[in-house]
Amino acid sequence: MPAVLVERAQNPAHGDYSVTLPLKLARTLHRPPMAIATELSTAMALAPSLGRVALAAPGFINITLEPAWLQAQLAPIAEAGERWGRSDVGQRTRVQVEFVSSNPTGPMLFSHARGAVVGDVVARVLDAAGFRVQREYYINDKGRQVRLFGESIAARLQDLPVPEGGYSGSYIDEIAREAATKGLTAEPTALAEFGMTWVQQRITADLSRLSVRHDNFFSESSLYTGWDQDTMRKLRDLGRIEEKDGAIWFKTDGEKNEVLIKRDGYPTYFWSDILYHRDKFLKRGFDRVVDVWGADHQGQVGRVKEALTVLGIDPARLSVLLVQLVSVKRGEETVRMSRRAGVGISLKEMLDEVGPDAVRYFFLLRSADAQMEFDVELARRQSSENPVYYAQYAHARLANVLKLGGEVVGPIALERLSSQWELDLMRVMLRWPDVVRESAEAFEPHRLAFFTDELAAAIHRFYKNCRVVTDDAPLTAARLLLSRAARVTIANALGLMGVSAPDRM
RNA sequence: GCCCCCUUAGCUCAGUGGACCAGAGCGGGUGCCUUCUAAGCACUAGGUCGCAGGUUCGAAUCCUGCAGGGGGCGCCA
Structure with missing residues (x-):
């Protein structure tokens, strides 16, 4: 059936x-x-x-x-306000959304921001659909990169050349200078610690400008205070561990095994991933986990799921959203951004240039699994060509009309809201709870943006064709009610996307 | 060689197996401000839904193969 x-x-x-x-x-x-x-x-x-x-x-x-049924929905919507569209389909299921998780060894890049926005809105939408959501940021504060980071700052401090494969850039200079004023010596471990805090503060500040926040920052190194031995013991008991060539391997069901601890003693990312996900499910007891990763981490998905299966955790409880690459178009020039290419446009730079609303809205206009092109010129244009303003303007128009209309007293002629524009607007509005639920269930935040665009179009058509405030009091009252309900709907939609809904523009 | 995304209008992209013309934005063309914000509205032009098979009453949508673009497949992160 x-x-x-x-x-x-x-x-x-x-x-x-x-x-x-x-x-x-x-x-x-x-x-x-x-x-x-x-x-x-x-x-x-x-x-x-x-x-x-x-x-x-x-x-x-x-x-x-029936029109009468549609009209009867308006007052409850207007009354519900921010609650309109929220539901309890999630049944308080505990779900963790892990996103951003950018390394604390350098500034946040614009390419990472897409995952930040996608993860943030997935979390918002799950919350609206009645899930209990925790938003987590995973900090890779352990391993070879961290050591290199510390050594790079130490080298800078002593005017020595950057170590092989190390970090450079003006922010390393800044960190070194600040470390010096704080009286830190050229000791790499302490400098790495200092540097990571420094970088993390700036990443958090950038994210906060983007309206992205996290509930919990999870440190990778905390996985290595016993949990690693516990997990290793478990895998050994399961007969999944093999020592060979000075390294420790995970025995897979497939052709080739995977290294957990390298010959140099450092753990691989795979090992950390196993510890981390076992922690999420076993120790912290999340029912579901959503990881938002860059597409270049695609290869890890299968491995992590296999390890979870071996450890007795149903891999279906883990969903990995692979966010595809972003290329940035500036005029005629297109820059493709990928980690390996090492092309860096910082998030801060882009926030300064186009602002948080446009950054968020543009990312949400594409499904996460499609590569996208970010047109900087279009996003920064303060004019009608910019799709962000289309939606915000619809909200501002309604807010203006409502302010002008004032308090409604006397009879409301609901039945006179019968034109195609009024009925169309009601039909679009009534889809909102379904849109929220479907976006949550599919982890597809872009549905919000497409809905918002349709809703804005219906609002603009209504505004154009149906004058709200007139001498006809009962009709005015009815149209004000429709405007209130519509304003609530588009404000909630923009709100879930983390885009501002201005009253005037 | 294997795995994952993508291929739909000039460009950027939507489109949970449905029902005369396959949709939006941008770009192109034409109209509309004496009335609540023209950051808007209304018209118009533009497409073999990459190609070839298959499943189905019905396919842009599901399956297979092929082609093109991107990303992975490391004791890199």
């Missing part, structure tokens, strides 16, 4: 909802779909006040909502 019985009609001419069950059942029941449709539609016994039911060949049941 198909799970989805009622779906949104694709063509508005066919109504608001449609049921395709008759077509799906025709084969198993060995009966003509129209016959099933007839029987089903009488059994549905839809309340006449809600809508009309119609059959269509070859076996659709179409439902058209």
